[in-house]
Amino acid sequence: MTSPHEPTTPEPPPKESAVGEADGHRRGGPAARIARNTASAVLIVLTCILVPIALITVWVHDIALDTDRYVSTMAPLATDPAIQDAAVRRTVEAVDVRVDGREVTSDLAAWMQSQGLPPRAAQAVKGLAPQFDSAVEQSVTKVATRFIHGDKFAAIWTGANRTAHSTVVHALTGQGRGAIGVDEGTVTLDVGTAVEKIKQDLVDAGLSPASHIPDVNKKMVLFQSDQLGKIRKGAHLLDVMGNWILPLTVLIGAAGVLLAHRRRRALARTALGGAFACLLVVIVLVIARRYYLDHLPAQVQSKDAAAAIFDTLLHFLRVSLRTAIVLGVVIALGAYLIGPGRLPRAVRGASERTADSAAGWAYQHQVRTGPVGTWVQAHRRWITVGALLIVALVFALWNHPTALTVLFLVLILLAVLALVALLAAGGRAALHAEHADAPPTDAGG
Known part of the structure; x- marks a missing residue:
């Protein structure tokens, strides 16, 4: 009687062991989840902080320290009205044609008086000295204005910026040399070349x-800041980091999302956090611009010219920050729309019903997708993932993308997803029609 039960007598210990192991997993499960969530939160916060830092690094490394891009960035300033006016004033000061109007008119009056001119008329000629000085100054200003507003100055401006770009780099990383110099926080452009050109034009005139x-x-003077020494140290560090900080930021963000318990929400929070951090930097730049222009030192002759220089140098950084903001919002919106919420389900349901209606109408009018639609329906998820990866790769390889680039790629992605939805709906319509046309099976057979 006992023999049938003998095989079962050793089994309670394994059951207890299994229960104990399960209890151990339950005890270790929350701790593991807490550790993963903590690590995910830390990585996501770090990513949000690194996003604007990475963009600034790319700007310093790939814009301010790249000769061709720097020249193309600075070239439009040669035709900027504020820069031209400042250059005319500074060049006129540099030319400084010193003609003693009083001496010239006195000599002229003495000669005319020796030729029989009445003394009163000779005295009137001597009184023309201020008008003579003004006429000379107007002539110099006219020639300088014509030169600065012409093509010659644009060529000189571009050439000087190109040949002296290494000095502009040193404006961020060290002492300067050449046509553009850096001295105690002041960045200057030598206008000696322009003066020589105008000097010759005056002689020819x-x-x-x-x-x-x-x-x-x-x-x-192009730029002045008492903090330029500190900026140099930071720029040198950012230049060193420029080759790897952006991909490292992406990897840290991806790791934070993958470690999260709810990855979709983690992705949305990471995207919004990075966008918010970039927005803060944009606000800081606006404040910094206002502060700088309101506290210009005496060496800067034109506030408008200083504003033009500031805006031009930071143009691509602002574009990058705006692009990151738009990209973050788009990613967060996409993560929300694939979620389980009521609105996302309604949007997806409406799009599926629209696709099914269009596919049904097309099928009735002999417009059919054939085996392509069936295949797309069977592999729709992987096709969608592939489309997302291709769009992401195109964005990553795009040379300095903008917010319009993001919107353009989003429109392309939406068009591809709409096409996939229509093909999949066509495949479903074909399968439904095949099942409807199939003869019923005989249950008695």
């Missing part, structure tokens, strides 16, 4: 005293 203009080394 008949103003012979201009030939006595000495060789000058006048400077036009």
Whole structure:
């Protein structure tokens, strides 16, 4: 009687062992989840902080320190009205044609008086000295304005920026050399070349005293900051980090999302967090611009010119920040729309019903997808994932994308997903029609 039960007598210990192991998993499960969620939260927060830092690094490394891009960035300033006006004023000061109007009119009056001119008329000629000085200054200003607003100045501006780009780099990383110099936080452009050109134009125009203009080394202040020394140290660090910080940021963000218990929400929070961090940097740049322009040092002759320089140098950084904001919002919106909420389900349901209606109408009018639709219906999920990866790869390889680039790629992705939905709906319509046309099976057979 006992033998039948003997095989079962050893089994309670394994059951207890299994229960104990299950209890152990239950005890270790929450701890593991807490650890993963904590690590995920830390990585996501770090990613949100690194996103604007990475964009600034790319700007310093790939814009400010790249000769071709820097020249193309600075070239439009040659035709900026504020820069042209500042250059005209500074060049006129540099030319400084010193003609003693009083001496010239006195000599002219003495000669005319020796020729029989009445003393009163000779005295009137001497009184023309201020008008003579003003006429000379107007002539110089006219020639300088024509030169600065012409193609010659644009060519000189572009050439000077290209040949002296290494010095502009040193404006962020060290001491400067060449046409653009850096000294105690002040970045200047040597206008000596322009002065020589204008000097020759004045001589050609008949103003012979201009030939006595000495060789000058006048400077036009482009930028001034007492914090330039600290900026140099930061720029050097960012330059070193420029080659790897952006992919590292992406990897950290991906790790944070993958470790999260709810990955869709983690993705949305990471995207929104990065967008919010970039928005804060944009606000800081606006405040910094206002503060800088309101506290310009005496060396900067034109506030409008300083604003043009500031805006031009930071243009691509602002574009990158705006692009990151738009991209973050788009990713968060996409993560929300694939979620289980009422609105996402309603949106997806409406799109599926629309696709089914269109496919049904097409099927009735002999417009059919054939085996392609059936295949798309069977592999729809992987096709969608592939489309997302391709769009992401295109964005990653895009040379300096903008917010419009993001919107353009989103429209393409939506068009591809709509096409996939229509093909899949066509496959479902074909399968439904095949099942409807199939003869019923005989239950008695």
